[in-house]
Amino acid sequence: ASASASAAAPAVVPRDPNVDKLQSAAQTNSRAYDMVRSLVDEVGPRLAGSLGDKAAVAWALRTLKDKGLENVRAEKVMVPHWERGLESGRIVAPFAHTLALAALGGSVGTPPKGLEGEIVMVESLDAMAAMDEAKVKGKIVFFSAPMTRTSDGSGYGKVAGIRHRGAVAAAKKGAIGVLLRSIGTDHDRLPHTGAMGYEKDVPKIPAAALAVPDAELLARLVGQGKPVRVSFSLGAKLLPDAESANVIGEVKGREKPDEIVLLGAHLDAWDLGQGAIDDGAGCAAVVEAARLVLGLGTRPRRTIRVVLFANEENGLRGAVAYAKDHAAELDKHQLALEIDLGSGRVHTTRFLVADASRPVAERIASLVSPLGIQYDKAPARGGADLIPLHAAAVPIVDLHQDATKYFDVHHTANDTLDKVTKEDLDQVVGAVATVAWAAAEAPETFARVPEELRKR
Amino acid sequence: ASASASAAAPAVVPRDPNVDKLQSAAQTNSRAYDMVRSLVDEVGPRLAGSLGDKAAVAWALRTLKDKGLENVRAEKVMVPHWERGLESGRIVAPFAHTLALAALGGSVGTPPKGLEGEIVMVESLDAMAAMDEAKVKGKIVFFSAPMTRTSDGSGYGKVAGIRHRGAVAAAKKGAIGVLLRSIGTDHDRLPHTGAMGYEKDVPKIPAAALAVPDAELLARLVGQGKPVRVSFSLGAKLLPDAESANVIGEVKGREKPDEIVLLGAHLDAWDLGQGAIDDGAGCAAVVEAARLVLGLGTRPRRTIRVVLFANEENGLRGAVAYAKDHAAELDKHQLALEIDLGSGRVHTTRFLVADASRPVAERIASLVSPLGIQYDKAPARGGADLIPLHAAAVPIVDLHQDATKYFDVHHTANDTLDKVTKEDLDQVVGAVATVAWAAAEAPETFARVPEELRKR
Ligand SMILES: [Zn+2]
Ligand SMILES: [Zn+2]
Ligand SMILES: [Zn+2]
Ligand SMILES: [Zn+2]
Incomplete structure (x- = not known):
């Protein structure tokens, strides 16, 4: 039975054995925390245009390749270069x-x-x-x-x-x-x-x-x-724009490789802290989710694309550049999400999708419910890096994380590794992996989001 | 019935109406928090020998006089002067x-x-x-x-x-x-x-x-x-010794003014923070306790002496100077305490007293029990400023405070007013006022502490 659009909770749908494997692997075999540690220890602060930013791009290229992601590349972005x-x-x-x-x-x-x-x-x-x-x-x-x-x-x-x-x-x-x-x-x-x-x-x-x-x-x-x-x-002073990059890696789809499920996070971080929760945790969650999908031994129907955006904090130049560089394929973006709230557990999921795509959205929501995640019919808003995709009618899913403690350390020197909770981060990995797989594997292609829904 | 020395809990003793008044006043009429605020706002950091230290001595003289304490004076102490x-x-x-x-x-x-x-x-x-x-x-x-x-x-x-x-x-x-x-x-x-x-x-x-x-x-x-x-x-560098002071004020006793109950705290504080919990809270607790006793309208038998010690943090010069300057009257010190653990609630009291004075100690312990304070027969150890008094056989009482959060901010820039909890501080005030009154009013004079007890 397909879920009715007016139901508060999605109908129960048959489990997908690959989803079970992903959720189990996220709980027992996730290396997301180690990835945050590696970023913190080897790079640390990485504000757009800084030496740390360059080091972060190099680290991300190395790490995505190490994780086995495909088509790993840096897509050049010119970013503002502000120094404290x-x-x-x-x-x-x-x-x-x-x-x-x-x-x-x-x-x-x-x-x-x-x-x-x-x-x-x-x-x-x-x-x-x-x-x-x-x-x-x-x-x-x-x-x-x-x-x-x-x-x-x-x-x-x-x-x-x-x-x-x-x-x-x-x-x-x-x-x-x-x-x-x-x-x-x-x-x-x-x-x-x-x-x-x-x-x-x-x-x-x-x-x-x-x-x-x-x-x-x-x-x-x-x-x-x-x-x-x-x-x-x-x-403080503003220097000439500097070169940075969106760092991208993929799990190539088996049937519709040109259709894309986008998993986003931002690679840059403020200069005061180590960028562990903002947004090292998000980077680790989306990369690790892709690695776990690769570990299934079977490819999803569509391509899963991990994008670590440049310069989210003070310019969104990475987000703008991505939308521009990929303008021709934005209508092939099946679904997009961004993780940018530390390691807070996901408690709710929302979708910004056309009514025609509610059923597939609700099926995906039902697949994450074993992780303790509620479905909310209210429209998703997307992270800051998804603004240009939102404007281009790309369907969006939000994985709402618990933010109770996030703003204790957000954008401060206190954004350090100890603020990341491994168990919680692994739950986020499980949620991202589930959504990524399910959206990439779904028989249905998501319809574009009509303008009247996006304006709400 | 007097308490037996082997009893785990003190026997119930008749209430003293002045103790009831003090405990009620501490709960409803304490100005201790305002006093910490005043010290933080008007002085802040006050490491020995610094400009803040001088400002703190002036603030303390002004404040103790404002509170109505008697014989308010600064007793000169030469202190080390270290600068960061x-x-x-x-x-x-x-x-x-x-x-x-x-x-x-x-x-x-x-x-x-x-x-x-x-x-x-x-x-x-x-x-x-x-x-x-x-x-x-x-x-x-x-x-x-x-x-x-x-x-x-x-x-x-x-x-x-x-x-x-x-x-x-x-x-x-x-x-x-x-x-x-x-x-x-x-x-x-x-x-x-x-x-x-x-x-x-x-x-x-x-x-x-x-x-x-x-x-x-x-x-x-x-x-x-x-x-x-x-x-x-x-x-960092060490400059020549500088002048500071122990700041003292009293509630003069009505019958035995030369016998002294000493309420101590330290006025100095590290340079990084504002010295709210270490030891603004202690200063406020002992001064406020004396003010509440003054408010009773009847004097206790003995003198209550508040001592705000200089240079506890990096030298104990105030403690040493006090013991030296008052050597002739140390054997008239009935009982001494020091408050130096922020605004943590008092949960336990201990005494370092001769066996002959256990009964009066246990009677005092029973008077603070309505504040949720347990009696523990183990010997008190005294705060750092009491070391010379301890050596001189002065009886000592400890009011053990909850230290769960104290060392989160101790000696850091985070030692600020918001770390003081008014309700908890007022409980400390009630405990200090009770002990001060009861020890100053007791018919019994405390025996000196024998050497074998002090060595434990
Ligand atoms: Zn962020
Ligand atoms: Zn941020
Ligand atoms: Zn102290
Ligand atoms: Zn201290």
């Missing part, structure tokens, strides 16, 4: 304190001697937009909004806009610099970096994140009502 | 990595260009002593022992000796420097500093702690069997 340099900050008055801070990715530097000014504290972008220019001009804006811990990571989206657009919003009112409370759920003296942007015709002012305890200290001092002065210095 | 300076480290080979490290307190600096050498990894001081000199000479010794998390903090003592004596042990075999895995239970990229020592006629070599994730990375690379090279640079 030295940075420091302090509260000058009413009491002297050292501040733990980090420039946001893409920020301009301060003058060499730093920037000093009085603090204006605001809670949100809306509050900033409502501020009187006279109260902001010549001052340093401090965005104090905290991030809420949730298992679905939804707290992130509620405040990440401050990181992306806070500098523009403050500069429009005449601010000379921006500090923000780190977008994170921890209380460590380790600031969370992440991408920010500027706008044409708005002055580019330096922007940095304060570690949460430092932001709370600053907020307490501002709350005392006396003027608070801060000085900070950022050595 | 700039520091950095990296793994040079087989793969390049930045290391999060911090000089141990008291370490010499490296040459300005830093120190580079091959790593020799050892687990313990015993293993170090057994090493062949030829394998160590000219190299950097890396002590890799992890600390175990326990609720009583006993994991600390098992490895803290490496921090104190590791440099001497390594230098005796010809090592040029020492790195150790931080003495801590976290996995943050924040190294744990703490005091270390040198010995006469053994070369003074630089010593630093690695953050736990960095130590684990280094151990993994060493474990691969290829030579691992590290470079590190410490700007």
Whole structure:
């Protein structure tokens, strides 16, 4: 019986023995954790354009070949090359304190001697937009909004806009610099970096994140009502674009090798940490899933393509280049997913597919349910690297991972191997391998996603 | 009925209405948390001899007077003045990595260009002593022992000796420097500093702690069997002794003002953090306990003396000076305690007292039992600042606090206000106030502690 589109849970479908083998192998024979360790130990930080980025591309080529993937290659991508340099900050008055801070990715530097000014504290972008220019001009804006811990990571989206657009919003009112409370759920003296942007015709002012305890200290001092002065210095600068690459490997399909199930993750990682959870874990999960499929001894009907994207963090140049370089075959992309939430266990799956393809989507969902994964009819949204594929009507599946602890260490120096849990990562591998096999093997080819579904 | 010396639990004794008032006030009216906040916000780091140390003495004088304590004064103490300076480290080979490290307190600096050498990894001081000199000479010794998390903090003592004596042990075999895995239970990229020592006629070599994730990375690379090279640079230096002070305030006794119940904590704190848990919380607990006793409107029989010791962290000069300055009245010290384990709830009390004073000790223990505190007949050991009093036969009480999380942030940049839990700290205040009142009010004067008990 095919699943009805209105059913909350997919109908039970016959097991596929290859799925059983993949799920068992993921539990007992996964080398995903070792792969994260290898990336962390041999490469570590690898921001786009850096020496680490070059080392990561070389590592990925070597690793995908070692794993037996086919057609392993690096597809050149020009990426932004932003460097942090030295940075420091302090509260000058009413009491002297050292501040733990980090420039946001893409920020301009301060003058060499730093920037000093009085603090204006605001809670949100809306509050900033409502501020009187006279109260902001010549001052340093401090965005104090905290991030809420949730298992679905939804707290992130509620405040990440401050990181992306806070500098523009403050500069429009005449601010000379921006500090923000780190977008994170921890209380460590380790600031969370992440991408920010500027706008044409708005002055580019330096922007940095304060570690949460430092932001709370600053907020307490501002709350005392006396003027608070801060000085900070950022050595950040943007260099000419550099060469990087999307690294790709495949399991070639036996019947329809030109139809593609895309398993994505991003190879780049912020400079502060080791990129273990963001996104070493994702890279390992998708590569390991492909290796386990290879180990079945039988090829799926379609090609499984692993793509380790360049420059997800501060540019999406890898995603854009992939869509451009593969424009001619995007309509042959059966299904795409991206893993980018550390080693959090997958708890829910969603699909963005045409109604005609709901039945096959729900059959795939039923195949991952033994891993403790629920099916949710709500549409998938896809990871950041899938934005261009989403726009090109490629069907997308989301494997929603538990995000409870992810934002404790996300984009900080604390993104290290110890934050990866082997058992959880292996469950992700099992889920990815199942979806990859089932989508690549399905008799049905997924229909393109109609525009009205994509706009939701 | 008086408690028998062999009873596991003290006999029930009549309640003292003043004790009930103190315990109720500690729960509903404590300002201890606000006091930690004030110390953190207005002073912050305050290592002996630093500007922060001077600011802390001024803050303490002001605060104790504000709280209404009597005979508030600073008793001068000359303290060591060690400064950290700039520091950095990296793994040079087989793969390049930045290391999060911090000089141990008291370490010499490296040459300005830093120190580079091959790593020799050892687990313990015993293993170090057994090493062949030829394998160590000219190299950097890396002590890799992890600390175990326990609720009583006993994991600390098992490895803290490496921090104190590791440099001497390594230098005796010809090592040029020492790195150790931080003495801590976290996995943050924040190294744990703490005091270390040198010995006469053994070369003074630089010593630093690695953050736990960095130590684990280094151990993994060493474990691969290829030579691992590290470079590190410490700007640490020892300046001439500086002036600091023990800050003292009292609640003068009504009948025997020359007999003293001493409530101790230490005012100094390491330079990396804000000294909220170590030992802002202890300072606040003992001061607040005295303030609550003052609020009773009736004085206890004996004097309660709050002592905020100078330089506990790297010298104990405050403790030594107190014992020297007050040598003539040490035999009038009824009982002494020190609070120095953050805001962890008190779960157990122990006494170091002569057998003749067990009954009064057990009566005091019974008075704190409504706070969820067990009585343990094992002898108290006292905090570090009580060592000279212990040697002078002063009776000692320990209020054992829960240490489960304390060593996650101890001696790191993460020692910030958010690590203090108001409700738990207020329970500590209630316990200190109860013990202080009961010991100061008791009809019995405590006997001196016989030498055979002190030696146990
Ligand atoms: Zn990511
Ligand atoms: Zn990221
Ligand atoms: Zn302490
Ligand atoms: Zn300490």
